[in-house]
Amino acid sequence: MSSVEEFRIEVRGWLRAHLSGEFAALKGRGGPGREHEAFAERLAWERHMAAHGWTCLGWPVEHGGRGASTAEQIAFHEEYALADAPARVGHIGEQLLGPTLIAHGTEEQKRRFLPPIRAVEELWCQGYSEPGAGSDLAAVRTRATLRGGQWIVDGQKTWTSLAHAARWCFVLARTEPGSRRHQGLSYLLVPLDRPEVEVRPITQLTGTSEFNEVFFDGARTDAAHIVGAPGDGWRIAMATLGYERGVSTLGQQVGFRRELDALTALARADGALADPLIRDRLVQAWIGLEIMRATALTPGAAPSTAKLHWSRWHRDLGELAMDVCAAPSLLATGAHGDPYDLDDWQRLFLFSRADTIYAGSDEIQRTLIAERILGLPKEVRA
Numbered sequence: 001m002s003s004v005e006e007f008r009i010e011v012r013g014w015l016r017a018h019l020s021g022e023f024a025a026l027k028g029r030g031g032p033g034r035e036h037e038a039f040a041e042r043l044a045w046e047r048h049m050a051a052h053g054w055t056c057l058g059w060p061v062e063h064g065g066r067g068a069s070t071a072e073q074i075a076f077h078e079e080y081a082l083a084d085a086p087a088r089v090g091h092i093g094e095q096l097l098g099p100t101l102i103a104h105g106t107e108e109q110k111r112r113f114l115p116p117i118r119a120v121e122e123l124w125c126q127g128y129s130e131p132g133a134g135s136d137l138a139a140v141r142t143r144a145t146l147r148g149g150q151w152i153v154d155g156q157k158t159w160t161s162l163a164h165a166a167r168w169c170f171v172l173a174r175t176e177p178g179s180r181r182h183q184g185l186s187y188l189l190v191p192l193d194r195p196e197v198e199v200r201p202i203t204q205l206t207g208t209s210e211f212n213e214v215f216f217d218g219a220r221t222d223a224a225h226i227v228g229a230p231g232d233g234w235r236i237a238m239a240t241l242g243y244e245r246g247v248s249t250l251g252q253q254v255g256f257r258r259e260l261d262a263l264t265a266l267a268r269a270d271g272a273l274a275d276p277l278i279r280d281r282l283v284q285a286w287i288g289l290e291i292m293r294a295t296a297l298t299p300g301a302a303p304s305t306a307k308l309h310w311s312r313w314h315r316d317l318g319e320l321a322m323d324v325c326a327a328p329s330l331l332a333t334g335a336h337g338d339p340y341d342l343d344d345w346q347r348l349f350l351f352s353r354a355d356t357i358y359a360g361s362d363e364i365q366r367t368l369i370a371e372r373i374l375g376l377p378k379e380v381r382a
Contacts, residue, residue, distance in 0.1 A: 007068070008075040011054075015083040018048065030087030031255065033351035035162065035210040042086045046120045056094050056118045063102055063110060064118040070297070081254035092162065093117040093124035097170050100240045105227055113168075113189070127157040127171035127190070127214060128237065139181075142216065144173040144188055146230075149223050151175075151188055153216040159357075163199045163212040166192055171216075172237050175230050185233035189225040196220065205350040206342060253293055256314060259348065260285055263321055266345075272324045281320050288313045305373075308365040311355040318349035 019027065023045050029037045049055055058073050059065025068076070088094075098117050101109055116122035130140055142155025153173055163169065169190050176184030192199065196219040201209035228236045264282055267273040273282070292313060295306050322329040325345050332341055342350070370376040 004071045007072045011079040026086040027084040033206045033347045077254045090120040099243045123166045125163040125166035127169040129159045142173045150220045153219040157214040160212045182234040187227040187233040187236040190221045267324045304365040304368040315352045318352035321345040
């Protein structure tokens, strides 16, 4: 038996033993469009996982992880999904900021921030997009000034996932007055539990509010809470996006496969599978998921290509789900007393519209692929 299979058996056994008792009711809870479900209980579950060494598996051992290989991480995500374990709440810190600090942070920053991430004691959010700088991230206008040993931050971020639950935010801000585009940006670690910070939830098509607007009005953070040098923020931010669009999506893909399997079973049960067009689209979805997995596992694969692929695949799966469900998909049943009570397929259809926008819109990904991979002439910008 290989070491990966032994690891898989260990994961499976631990989940079987611990996803029980007070945690048994959490099975299947949470996830995109459903982050409001049992949030406090899911946080307690994830802290329980941390206490038993099951968070930050891919981090180096010296930083509190297990140094798990890519194959072992895949095995963990697969077993986690098969156990119907609840959606994770600390993934932004664990999968995005943590690897960024390990690669680019100071030793002081690693000592201060990595242990609370691993223990799920401090939750993080990502402060990139702004009302006028969503797809065009280099146009950020949030500014920060170094004064009296602190960075003073002013500006607005939007579409900030889970900011209402986070204690910290990694913020891309302009720290060099008069700078333009990619120049003069810095990557700051900013606390949110301050009176100078206001978080306003955004109500989505699903009726839930896991995205937020965040307003910084003279918010303060220590001068040492900058990752990389002043003005080097673009490089650090792109490194973080590389983690967001790369191997870390393997866990996400396990959820995608579960959705596809469930939709295929539904199509078989309600007779939709007899339609050759539906059957072909389900086959194409299966092929697309295999390509997605292969892309994520390919060394040196372009993150933009992976992001473009999975976002469109998931959006198309939501549209396919509506066609499999047919006419009933148009009606919110209100079965639980809420007149806008969506089922899982309706929520998938509505929420997956956002997949092609957040983490870099499809249009921006195509531009990056054209300019940086294919070597086509750069887009003319004002």
